[in-house]
Amino acid sequence: MLFSEEIQRVFKSDTWTKVNKKLIGKMLSEYMYEDMIRPEILSENGEGIEYSLQVTDSKHYHYIAQKRLFDSFDVKWTTVYIVENGGRKEADSAIELLVDLQGGIGMSSETAGHLIKEMNSTLIADAHLLEKETKTSDELIHEDYATLEGYMTGHPWITYNKGRIGFGYDDYLAFAPEQQKEVQLSWIAVHKDLASFQSVEGLDYETLIAGELSEEDRIRFDKIVKQNGSEPSEYYFLPVHEWQWKNTLIQNFPEELAMGRIIPLGEGEDRYLPQQSIRTFVNRTNKDKHHVKLPMSILNTLVYRGLPSERTLIAPKVTGFIKGMAEKDPFLKDECRVILPGENASMNVNHRYYTQLKQAPYQYLEMLGTIWRESIYTYLEDGEQAITLAALLYEDHNNKPYVVSLIEQSGLDSEEWMKQFFKVAMDPLLHYLYQYGTVFSPHGQNTIVVLKDGKPHRLAIKDFVDDVNISDQDFPELQGLSTEFKAVLRTEPPEGLTQFIFTGLFICHLRYLSNLLMNNQMMEEETFWGLLADSILNYQKRFPQLQERFKLFDFFKPELTKLCLNRNRMVDYGYSDDDDRPHASEFGKVTNALAAFKINPTVGSI
Incomplete structure (x- = not known):
């Protein structure tokens, strides 16, 4: 059986x-x-x-x-x-x-x-x-970035965090990140009349594909296209997930397959390892090659894990926008030395018929595309090690937290380690927010801590296509952006922008980290949040010219709107098949512990 x-x-x-x-x-x-x-x-x-x-x-x-x-x-x-x-x-x-x-x-x-x-x-x-x-936490602190992802246990807040509706048990065993099974990506040829290719300046399609596919693969794929009576130069090659191919693409693009506008090519040579998001893959054959993000029409946590077409199309432009800010800013470039793995290229294929429907369910508008993101490994210097923020919440089978092993390795006490962590994490996030009115969603998967000797050293931030938003205020730093660009990135009022860091980082991650340290007698929670408050106040002292923006994006309000993730699914949204992705539910207010530090920033003053 x-x-x-x-x-x-x-x-x-x-x-x-x-x-x-x-x-x-x-x-x-x-x-x-x-x-x-x-x-x-x-x-x-x-x-x-x-x-x-x-x-x-x-x-x-x-x-x-x-x-x-x-x-x-x-x-x-x-x-x-x-x-x-x-x-x-x-x-x-x-x-x-x-x-x-x-x-x-x-x-x-x-x-x-x-x-x-x-x-x-x-x-x-x-x-x-x-x-x-x-492995134990003491062993895992020496583990590779991509391998470490396979030990993670999922979203710390959402209670149905590995639901993965659409997966059979065979799919779970084959593709779930905790199974840590390497895969070879399948490739298809899509006629250029159907697909669009976008890239950052200086990167064209031919250069990208030459870097991602071996010469043998390219020759083999060209031959298959010719055997189908077509000319390879009229097609784009793009990878697809095996699950997506057999469960979504064949069923939804049969006309294109029958007419030869989409041609299956087979598997590429390179082997990849799925990361926590399931749809993002790290190249294990050559770790310097791009990480590949593919749509998968499975419902996991709150949304179908597709690639929204409008954001896929604009991903390389967003990369240029985000990186351009850092390149011109000495604080981000030279002091923070923030790492921004760019989404260098993307392809998108719209469906001929679903796109003609008014308010079509969004899952059918996100089925076929690819994003190529720069590998984190290409940014690491000697002695540096990358981990996702999520790793800091991991506990091994003996209940020893990963973060405790890191602190022990570093030689620092817990307060010094966290003080260094908050500076590394908060300075670039706050600077993008205050100086540029631009915010990331810095949750556990999108935020990467680069360690050196077990100590927080610098920050990497990824996933621009889904999780960058900009202020609706009339900031000179945001002038010149097109209406289309603003619409896709989404503009938010001040509290909405503040919430990306307040809820995305403080509520969605740091409250669990604080609880972990508290339960392991490493740090009182008042001390923990006091250190976070100090990191914000220290940044504000460094940039007094941004005083008016500190008031706009205020992390010290007594209360903020409470955003809810479980309530969204269980009460407000359910399993509706709407034309837009569901957003976190708003319900009541949350008491902001940082408010106690606004006047007196001394650690432990609550």
Whole structure:
């Protein structure tokens, strides 16, 4: 029987119980943060608070949690149990909790049904990760950037973070990043009447393809096109993901295949390793070659993982825009030495018929294209090591955090290490925001910390095509941008732009890092957030001429709009097939712990 060996190895009762219990703790923590559940306090004993969450007249979930800053909660997953009809039993099913919460949260049955599927897929992936013969954190701090990605556990906030709707179990085993299986990309030839090629200045199609494909591959592909009665010079060659080819492209482009406007070419020689986003690949045959980003029409976390056509088309221009700022700015170029892996080239293929529909579901407008991004390896100097920000949240099977191993290796104490981290991370992000009204979405996957001797050394920021936004204010630095350029990048009012860093970095990443350090007796959370506040204030002292912009983009407001990721799927958006990607839900306000440091920036002054 198919997969019987994998099932026997991974699907064990103790493993299944553990991953469910951990997910239950995460669900309770995040749903409390997003105000979807409001449990009753039974007792307080020091920092620990005993809660009771009533789900029916006769059923309650009991657990211990600790309050954290930013209105957050750390639910201790080992403490959760159920009281029902006067009896007590173990809480060991995340799906049971989801069903129990449906009425109270207000989920439709359609949403709850699809979410059960996503939750089960997430649990299966978590079980695989738990059973994986992994390395310790002490070993992983020496691991290569691309390989390290295969140990990550997914989005820290979203509870259905490995749902991957569209994948079969065979696809999971073949393509999930935690499986760490190298793949050879498939290639197709697309007639130039259908496809568009864009690139940065000085890079043409022929040069790009000569760098990405071997001479043998190019000769072989040319021969296939000629055998189909066509002229290779009339076609573009572009890679596609095997899953996308067999599940989306054949079914949606049969006319183009029948008429020879799209010609399958076979696999290229190079081998690639999928990264956490699943659709981005690092070349393992030659690590200096471009990283390749491909559309995959699977629904994962909140969106289909396609490539939006309008952003794919403009990606090289955005690269020129972002890099141009840094090249002319001594602070970014010479002091921060920020790394900006450019999206040097892109191809996009629109669908002939879906594009004619008014408000066509967005997934059908993102099916076929490619982005070639500069390899992070080409920027690294001797002694430098790149890791994604997400790696700092990793804990090994012995519960030792990766970041603790890094701090130990560095020879610094935890406060010195974090002080250095905040300077490295915040200076370039703040400068782009304040000086240029331009912001990245610096979450755990897009932000790369470059280490040297285990210490934060400089920052790399990637994924311009999806996650760069600009201010709607009339800044001279943004003058001259075309209306089309502004529309694609999206302009945001001041709080909207501030939210990319506040929610994307502080809420989506740093609150988990703070909690990790707190639970491992490495640092009090007041100290952690005080160091972050100091890094912002130190930047502001360095650039007093930007005072008015500090007021516009204010990280020290007592409250900011609370953006919610689980609520978006579970309550507001569900599984609608709309013409635009869903955005984070807004619900209430979040208390900003940084506000206490605005007047008195001394660490620990809360």
